[in-house]
Amino acid sequence: xxxLPHRKxxxxxxxxxxxxxxxxxxxxxxxxxxxxxxxxxxxEIDDLPTIAPRGPHGVMAEMAIAKAKTGxxxxxxxxDTGAVHLHLTEGGHGRAVILIEEGAxxxxxxxxxxxxxxxxxxxxxxxxxxxxxxxxxAPYRDAVQVADYAVRVAEGGxxxxxxxxxxxxxxxxxxxxxxxxxxxxAHLSGVGVLNGAHADVTTHVTHxxxxxxxxQLFKYVAGGHARGIYQGKVSVAVGADGSDSRQTAxxxxxxxxxxxxxxxxxxxxxxxxKCAHGAAVGDLDIDSLFYLxxxxxxxxxxxxxxxxxxLGDAVDRIADExxxxxxxxxxxxALEGLT
Amino acid sequence: MxxxxxxxxxxxxxxxxxxxxxxxxxGEVHAIMGPNGSGKSxxxxxxxxxxxxxxxxxxxxxxxxxxxxxxxxxxxxxxxFLAMQYPVEIPGVTTLTFLKTALNAQRxxxxxxxxxxxxVLRLVRAKAAALKVSEEMLKRALNVGFSGGEKKRLExxxxxxxxxxxxxxxxxxxxxxxxxxxxVADGVNxxxxxxxxxxxxxxxxxxxxxxxxxxxxxxxxxxxxxEGGKELALExxxxxxxxxxxxxx
Numbered sequence: 001x002x003x004l005p006h007r008k009x010x011x012x013x014x015x016x017x018x019x020x021x022x023x024x025x026x027x028x029x030x031x032x033x034x035x036x037x038x039x040x041x042x043x044e045i046d047d048l049p050t051i052a053p054r055g056p057h058g059v060m061a062e063m064a065i066a067k068a069k070t071g072x073x074x075x076x077x078x079x080d081t082g083a084v085h086l087h088l089t090e091g092g093h094g095r096a097v098i099l100i101e102e103g104a105x106x107x108x109x110x111x112x113x114x115x116x117x118x119x120x121x122x123x124x125x126x127x128x129x130x131x132x133x134x135x136x137x138a139p140y141r142d143a144v145q146v147a148d149y150a151v152r153v154a155e156g157g158x159x160x161x162x163x164x165x166x167x168x169x170x171x172x173x174x175x176x177x178x179x180x181x182x183x184x185x186a187h188l189s190g191v192g193v194l195n196g197a198h199a200d201v202t203t204h205v206t207h208x209x210x211x212x213x214x215x216q217l218f219k220y221v222a223g224g225h226a227r228g229i230y231q232g233k234v235s236v237a238v239g240a241d242g243s244d245s246r247q248t249a250x251x252x253x254x255x256x257x258x259x260x261x262x263x264x265x266x267x268x269x270x271x272x273x274k275c276a277h278g279a280a281v282g283d284l285d286i287d288s289l290f291y292l293x294x295x296x297x298x299x300x301x302x303x304x305x306x307x308x309x310x311l312g313d314a315v316d317r318i319a320d321e322x323x324x325x326x327x328x329x330x331x332x333x334a335l336e337g338l339t
Numbered sequence: 340m341x342x343x344x345x346x347x348x349x350x351x352x353x354x355x356x357x358x359x360x361x362x363x364x365x366g367e368v369h370a371i372m373g374p375n376g377s378g379k380s381x382x383x384x385x386x387x388x389x390x391x392x393x394x395x396x397x398x399x400x401x402x403x404x405x406x407x408x409x410x411x412x413x414x415x416x417x418x419x420f421l422a423m424q425y426p427v428e429i430p431g432v433t434t435l436t437f438l439k440t441a442l443n444a445q446r447x448x449x450x451x452x453x454x455x456x457x458x459v460l461r462l463v464r465a466k467a468a469a470l471k472v473s474e475e476m477l478k479r480a481l482n483v484g485f486s487g488g489e490k491k492r493l494e495x496x497x498x499x500x501x502x503x504x505x506x507x508x509x510x511x512x513x514x515x516x517x518x519x520x521x522x523v524a525d526g527v528n529x530x531x532x533x534x535x536x537x538x539x540x541x542x543x544x545x546x547x548x549x550x551x552x553x554x555x556x557x558x559x560x561x562x563x564x565x566e567g568g569k570e571l572a573l574e575x576x577x578x579x580x581x582x583x584x585x586x587x588x
Contacts, residue, residue, distance in 0.1 A: 287427050290411065291429070293411040294389070294415055295445075296442075296448065298410075298444060301440070308432075310431065311431075
């Protein structure tokens, strides 16, 4: 009996894992390996403790948690500041736990360099008035990669994340975010630049208490037979009055074979909340293209300029100038392949 | 400079220009006036090389060269400029970045060296003051949130920057109040030169009080039905298009 999620499940409708990877590959996959590319400031790095916190996850993460024997454990102690860059160097089932204590802050960069199958579950715990800036870069690989993040944000804590996904045979990123303390915030952004590849971002943000705030901005450019997916659910729990949530997802289709599916969803059980969501898929604007060309800009350059402009506000949400610049380089390189 | 002979052009299979003939020499300013639907904007797009505007007959020669086989960007590099009726808003591209990209793309096509950001800014600043294009406008996304007047001033700034040999101005007066119109017209007049031809396309005579043309052509149903000196614009204003069209028939 194949236990992998498949397209008949609503959550996996656009990402048929059962079809993308052989069950025996999943069953026999080893524990994934990470390396620390760089670490600065007050961050402690260790192996996972036997008892680790775990938030709500999807089905694949449950499998990763059951199968992964070890993984990195990062901790930033109360009031400290640190920066870490992790590389996922070998595929398989993986686990990581990242704990940012009260008033501490961490800049976490993740780059996926793993093999043909990876299934990763990550716990991120953002303490009271703590801050986590998280940037994940998944270069294109002809591989199946699933990453599932459970993020818990305490009172006054802020989680800022950016996901740059260049896709793969199947690339699925799940974010389960719980805003658990008053004033907690989560700001998510991401870009998918897909040249014939698949990338799926599925988010579930829960506003559990009053006066919490979340924003999401995801953008996709899809060429060839690419498929970009955004499924975003925002739940505002009973009593979480004064919550503020904004969700935007946009897609740019470059050909008739490309497909982008955007599915924002709201579940509001509280009063006096501000929730807005929008989604739009379109083609490259021919008026803009003509305008640029009429000013002497050749078509390929004009198209690249418009695509870059389309993705701009999402990439520019990365506050760290160095990381932002690095993501831009990857985005521009990927765009070159699309023109 | 520009010689159009018996030009036929179609959009979505529908013929809009039906045998248009026009000749504009270097140093001359010609006006094309016509009612809505006469083919004014089609003519401007055909000259600039917009995709989807199909030439079904006749010819367009620019400096003796067949223009119709060139792409829009190649025409721009060779000195053809269209000031658009509705300049496009492009979020995410700052005005200055756009100007630098366009200027250098044209230079590259001509085998000239790129100008760096500082050099471009210096060039732009030198031309921007007279057109009241502020530094703040240059930092904003291209045309985004610009008023009608600001958009048209930026079109003329581009014309000043690119120094085209043939400038086509499509309804440059639309959406402008009288002060903005004067400012834009002054900008255009400053660019009149013995090496440059201009084609001013307009519905109303008002613009031609400020940009005084050498010749006026009346476009109706895709053809030039009458031409004359600058006084023809006044006659049109007095009689209306319907009467002129009737007289010419």
